[in-house]
Amino acid sequence: MNGLVKVLGRVGFTVAAVLSVLIALVSYRFLPQGVETAMDFMAHHVQDNALMLYAHIGVAPIALAVMPFQFLKNLRARRPAVHRWLGRIHVAAILVSGVAGFQLAFYTSAGPFAAAGFAILAVIWLSTTGMAFYFALKRQIDLHRIWMLRSAALTFAAVTLRVYLGAATAAGIDFDTAYLLVSWLAWVPNALVMEAYLWTRRGSSRRIAASEPQPT
Numbered sequence: 001m002n003g004l005v006k007v008l009g010r011v012g013f014t015v016a017a018v019l020s021v022l023i024a025l026v027s028y029r030f031l032p033q034g035v036e037t038a039m040d041f042m043a044h045h046v047q048d049n050a051l052m053l054y055a056h057i058g059v060a061p062i063a064l065a066v067m068p069f070q071f072l073k074n075l076r077a078r079r080p081a082v083h084r085w086l087g088r089i090h091v092a093a094i095l096v097s098g099v100a101g102f103q104l105a106f107y108t109s110a111g112p113f114a115a116a117g118f119a120i121l122a123v124i125w126l127s128t129t130g131m132a133f134y135f136a137l138k139r140q141i142d143l144h145r146i147w148m149l150r151s152a153a154l155t156f157a158a159v160t161l162r163v164y165l166g167a168a169t170a171a172g173i174d175f176d177t178a179y180l181l182v183s184w185l186a187w188v189p190n191a192l193v194m195e196a197y198l199w200t201r202r203g204s205s206r207r208i209a210a211s212e213p214q215p216t
């Protein structure tokens, strides 16, 4: 049973990692094509707030692409300096693109419901990442890990948003309705699943600690 869980975990991680890197790469389609062609529903941002748009779509994919490498145990153990440098790049990318994403939220053409979804996501993305970075600096690695997992569940919203949007439009839901739904559904379930995972891990580490022989 434990073996099966491990295999499923590995497969899940590999799929998530490949999707993260692919979506990060595809996000740069605006470079050869221009925002107006590559992401026509973002075109109004070019007039309203081009700086924030380019800060977001130019930098957020770096955070997404770097993320899977930070979870590789071997890399962390064998090349801690690489882990630390990628971590700094990841956090800096979230800082820049999170602030820009927060501002962009208020200019979305999808209305206040979607704006609230994106703005709240930006705030908790920045906060969880800030906590993770703080605990890394303090060398409180268990807490660093917990907050980084929370941050990653939110970074992964960039993947779930596009997967759900594709699935919803393929299922015949019109783009505007699908977009409203995914502005919340892309990240709330991710955050809840991560909390449930952390909660079960806390339970099992308490059980392990309780079964360990106590010093006399």
Ligand code: HEM
Binding pocket: 023, 024, 027, 039, 041, 042, 056, 057, 060, 061, 062, 063, 064, 098, 101, 102, 104, 105, 106, 107, 108, 109, 110, 118, 119, 121, 122, 125, 154, 155, 157, 158
């Ligand atoms: C997790 C926090 C994030 C927030 C709060 C956020 C917020 C936003 C907002 C508000 C927009 C404009 C939407 C509109 O005008 O309707 C946007 C667009 C975009 N974001 Fe993010 N974003 C986040 C993460 C990411 C990540 C990690 C990536 C990496 C790929 C990313 C890539 C993009 C791209 C490429 C667009 C242009 C539209 C598209 O191609 O879908 N975002 N984001």
